[in-house]
Amino acid sequence: MSLGKYNFIFFYLITLLLFFSCHKKEKTYIETIALNDVQLPKAKPGDWRYSRDEKFQTFDDFQKLKKIKPEPGKNTIYLQPIGEFNELQKKEIELTREYLSKYFQLQTKVLPVLSNTIFPKTARRIFKDGQEQILAGYVLDSILVKRKPKDAVVFMGITEKDLYPRPEWNYVFGIASYQDGVGVTSMYRFANGGLSDSNFNESLERLIKVSSHEIGHMFGLNHCLNANCVMNGTNTLPETDFHFARACSLCQQKLNSSIQYDPKKRLLDLKHFFEKQHLNSELSRAELDLQLLK
Structure with a gap:
């Protein structure tokens, strides 16, 4: 094979590599903020989840529901x-x-x-x-x-x-x-x-x-078993305080499928509310989500 053909193949491969790197599928909003979901700890006596055998509601389960x-x-x-x-x-x-x-x-x-x-x-x-x-x-x-x-x-x-x-x-x-x-x-x-x-x-x-x-x-959202989330079930005020006001990525995906809003606008609106009211823990979580989106 001639040197010219080697050069042609080399440049062809480089072109393909550049094409696929430029056209790499971008992560969705939900996929991006999922990195900030916080795993639920093992339930202990007194917790909502400890004495209840609730079924995990998948996105497909949610989609099949007849809901408001x-x-x-x-x-x-x-x-x-x-x-x-x-x-x-x-x-x-x-x-x-x-x-x-x-x-x-x-x-x-x-x-x-x-x-x-x-x-x-x-x-x-x-x-x-x-x-x-x-x-x-x-x-x-x-x-x-x-x-x-x-x-x-x-x-x-x-x-x-x-x-x-x-x-x-x-x-x-x-x-x-x-x-x-x-x-x-x-x-x-x-x-x-x-x-x-x-x-x-x-x-x-x-x-x-x-x-x-x-x-x-x-x-239509069931109690969340996916991550620390506002949709987690609670028995007590300490348990309510432990769970976030932030909806996890899965619950946001469900909600956004029913209410067609701009997720980034929603996140910015919530950030400004937390900032104005000095709800600092929730503000930090909103800022972490915004950092991922940058």
């Missing part, structure tokens, strides 16, 4: 405060509205407050600790379902009263009806006895986690 999705004319998240709220609590609800609008990339509105007088005696009980509790199922079925706005994709109640799901349970942070697209969460336990300037951020972080978790359920 935003659609034209029915694409707004509504929050319904129920109770007697002081100024700090009202501020917390407004910030939760702002957060949810960024988290789900959907218009989110707060409706006028409903009085606690809407709860009949049959939906109330006095707990062993002395506080009044409200039957969570009553809030869903007898209040929210009947008052859900026509343009609401989901409808979330927020109460300052403690909630219980059934007589044998002590309390619940929040519950949701996935078919009806309604849910409720209680602020009662998030401030450890009383909301103040000193514990405001701790309470706010708990409220945005539980609210986005319950609305995530309404959009």
Whole structure:
């Protein structure tokens, strides 16, 4: 073979190499941020996962579900405060509205407050600790379902009263009806006895986690077994605090398949919220995701 032919083959191979290096398939947003997912530790006694045998929900499982999705004319998240709220609590609800609008990339509105007088005696009980509790199922079925706005994709109640799901349970942070697209969460336990300037951020972080978790359920997401994630099940406040407000890459993939938003815009919006509210741990996680995308 002549030297000229060797040169031709050499340059042909170099050209192919350059072509494939330039046309290498870029990672998707989900594939990129998956590098920042944090593995769940082994469940210990008292943890949600320890006593429950939940099935891992794959992306294909999620896709096959009949679930609520935003659609034209029915694409707004509504929050319904129920109770007697002081100024700090009202501020917390407004910030939760702002957060949810960024988290789900959907218009989110707060409706006028409903009085606690809407709860009949049959939906109330006095707990062993002395506080009044409200039957969570009553809030869903007898209040929210009947008052859900026509343009609401989901409808979330927020109460300052403690909630219980059934007589044998002590309390619940929040519950949701996935078919009806309604849910409720209680602020009662998030401030450890009383909301103040000193514990405001701790309470706010708990409220945005539980609210986005319950609305995530309404959009079809099961409890997450993939990584540390806002969709992890929790039994206690320490467990809620341990789990991130960040949705893992798999849960974001599911959510984005139903709600067609720009993932990078969502991430930047959340970063700015965490920055403004000095939620530094979540801010660091958002910044790590943004670093990967660069």
